[in-house]
Amino acid sequence: MGESAVVVSVVRGRDLRVVQKLGVQDPYVVLRLGTSAPRRSETHDNGGTAPIWHCTETFTDVPLPLPVLQIDIMNNNWIRDKPIGICDIDLNEVFRRASVAEAWFPVKFEGARCGDLHVKLQRPSSSPRTRATSTSSSSTNNTVLGSIANVHSAVAIAELRDENARLRSELAQLRRLLPQQTFLHAPSYMADIPIVSSANDLQQLRPIGMGAHGTVYHGLYKNDVVAVKCLDQVEDLTTFHREVSAMFKLQSQHTVQLLAMADLDTNQPKIVMPYMVHGDLRTHLDKRRANEHTGCTLPHQAIAVAVAAALVDLHKCNVIHRDLKPQNVLLSTDNLVQVADFGIARENGLRSKTAEVGTPLYMAPEAFSTSHYGTEVDVYALGVLLTELDTTMRPYSEDCVNEYALFMQVSNGRRPLLSLTCPLWYYELAHKCMAADPIDRPTAAQVHKCLSQHANDPHTTTTSGVPIIAGTDVTFVRRLSPSTELALYGSDPVVLQTVAPTLADARAYERHLGNLFTLDAQPHLVRLVGVVGGASSKLVLEFLDGGDLLTYLEQPEPRRRVSKLNLVIGITHGLHALHAQGMVHGHLEAKHVYLTTRGDVKLASFKFGHTGAFSDDIFALGNLFARVDAAYAQPSAHDPVLAFIIQRCCADEPSVRPSTTDLLACLASASVA
Structure with missing residues (x-):
């Protein structure tokens, strides 16, 4: 046994990442070796995934054989520090070949690799303690101390070299990103951006939009049509510099370009940008949903490809947009799609502030609760945008909730709905983008690749074979109820019914519709014509001109053209067709039975996801028959067959209730009689 230094x-x-949900923001390390007291480095604020510490510690009197060196990598947090991972180094193995070593060592968390550490190791030459004269002992100590001093000197030189390079890099970054107190000391790169020097060169016309940081005007710049963004308040200089910085760095065909700056010596500096003729994507989607004309003819999938490409370019420049939404996606002629509004964009690794975190509907779960996040928040927002491109509906528009309630629901797994028309691959991609854990989300490049691969896929039916009807082929006539509309499909009247299955059962609902579509030939079921392309679960159903049974029974009996027996037989046939396919109606009432003026009787409004038994439908059928019977002048007291059917259907014991087959046989005998 002996001791060593x-x-x-x-x-x-490098490449540090957290297995839990939070990203790496302010990391530090703790060195542990044997019984020595732990040594902690300084925190690298905003160090992100590639922090720099230059933490050097000397451990003396370390027993031989050397214990394992443990380096804990921690994420500094004002509530409680979070572990990133552990780097274990076998010093005996390292020093077996040389007394000096320098290498990258893996960092792991619960067995999963989560980055690497660049570590330099030195074992100064020394000898075991022996009984010696004080002179010999002093000489040995001087040798050890001298060796340690040499190591410190070598390390110091390397540190200075690395520190110099780091400071140069950080200085360049600060020059690009930090706001200046005045425009007289603006960053040097602004010298390359044209500045409007003459008032005659730029004309500011009518306002065309308003955002959180300024107003956008229609204008003319050197006789070219442009958009002019004007900051509303001088306090927004930080926003101005940040937006100019991002636009200048992003020389991409998928992001709005910076043409010039103006009025830098006033309280309202301006950014001059190209004018996007067809406006923003939100307006385009609203018009599509209302079947109004829109100048953009691009398929929505092509728009998704362009937005994903913009994020790829953003993230290559290490910039997080942080406010991706349809209002910040602009459309123009020649099928041009560009992402705009970099007012709250941040360089990855810089701390974000909760006052500027984007729009709640598009915010990732981690952005609600922490300022520690990365480019994954943009991918989450892209996933939400994919649902809008599919449905044309605003996210979560199926009900009204406040922001706090929405935050709780999103944290518990709620996500925007997709339509029943979207292909399975698109559905899965959108949900991967909206994964709760940032680690589970694809990169923008992976999303772009997937969308590009499917860009030319045919999309004429749902995955269950239900036809997709273009929204432009359906003409709205009038609203029938909060969830139904009368419309024309070509020249044929149809009913548009909007349903809203939850996120978890959307695919099951599509299979449900596929089953209904196979019942097309059933004469006693309302026919499913198709689904409106892009609408959130908007069904196109056959229109029956005789109205519903509830209204029909309220008419005076002389005006009724369908006999009581034919009503009962028609309803039973419809329920029998459903039960034969293993489907439970679950919502059998008079208002869900429809008639034609010719006397046809059909069932509609089949309840999705009903877990009841066929006997539940039979019980509801008995109650419906009793209501039909009471509406006619000759009640069942003179009709023993119908009275018997009602009694059996409404039996307390489900097992004694008849099947639809039994009922049809009984009704057949009654009609013969």
Whole structure:
């Protein structure tokens, strides 16, 4: 046994990531070696996934054989510090070949690799303690101390070199991103951006939009039509510099370009940008949903490809948009799609502030509760935008909730609905983008690749074979109820019914519709014509001109053209067709039975996801028959067959209730009689 000295220098980290939900923001390291007291580095504020520490510690009197060096990587948090991972280094193995080593060592968390550490190790030459004269002992100590001093000197030189490079890099970053107190000391890169020097060069016309940081005007710049963004308040200079910085760095065909700056010496500096003729994507989607003309003819999938490409370019420049939404996607002629509004964009690794976190409907779960996040928040917003491109509906528009309630629901797994028409691959991609854990989300590049691969896929039916009807082929006539509309499909009247299955059962609902579509030939069921392309679960149903049974029974009996027996037989045939396919109606009432003026009787409004038994439908059928019977002048007291059917259907014991087959046989005998 003996003792030794060990010098450990943790230089930097790379590719650090957290297995839990939070990203890496302010990391530091803790060195543990044997019984020595733990040594902690300084925190690299905003160090992100590639922090720099240059933490050097000397451990003396370390027993031989050397214990394992444990380096804990922690994420500094004002509530409680969170572990990132652990780097274990076998010093005996390292020093077996040389007394000096420098390498990247893996960082792991619960067995999963989550980055690397650049570590320098030095073992100064020394000898075991022996009984010696004080002179010999002093000489040995001087040798050890001298060796340690040499190591410190070598490490210091390397540190200075690395520190110099780091400071140069950070200085360049600060020059690009930090706001200046005045425009007289603006960053040097602004010298490359044209500045409007003459008032005659720029004309500011009518306002065309308003955002959180300024107003956008229609204008003319050197006789070219442009958009002019004007900041509303001088306090927004930070926003101005940030937006100019992002636009200048992003020389991409998928992002709005910076043409010039104006009025830099006033309280309302301006950004001059190209004018996008067809406006923003939100307006386009609203017009599509209302079947109004829109100048953009691009398929929505092509728009998704362009937005994903914009995020790829953003993230390559290490910029997080943080406010991706349809209002910030602009459309123009020649099928041009560009992402705009970088007023709250941030360079990845810089701390974001809760006052500027984007729009709640598009915010990832981690953005609600922490300022520690990365480019994954943009991918989440892209997933929400994919649902809008599919449905044309605003996210969560199926009900009204406040922002706090929405935050709780999103945290518990709620996501925007997709339509029943979207292909399975699109559905799965959108949900991967909206994964609760940022680690489970694809990168923008992966999303772009997937969308591009499917860009030319045919999309004429749902995955269950239900026809997709273009919204432009359906003409609205009038609203029948909060969820139904009368419309024309070509020249034929149809009913549009809007349903809203939850996120978890949307695919099951599509299979349900597929089953209904196979019942097309059943004469006693309302026919499913198709679904409106892009609408959120908007069904196109056959229109029956005789209205519903509830209204029909309220008419005077002389005006009724369908006999009581034919009503009962028609309803039973419809229920029998459903039960033969293993489907439960679950909602059998007079208002869900429809008639034609020719006397046809059909069932509609089949309840999706009903878990009841066939006997539940039979009980409801008995109650419906009793209501039909009471509406006619000759009650069942003179009709023993119908009285018997009602009694059996309404039996307390489900097992004694008849099947639809039994009922049809009984009714057949009654009609013969």
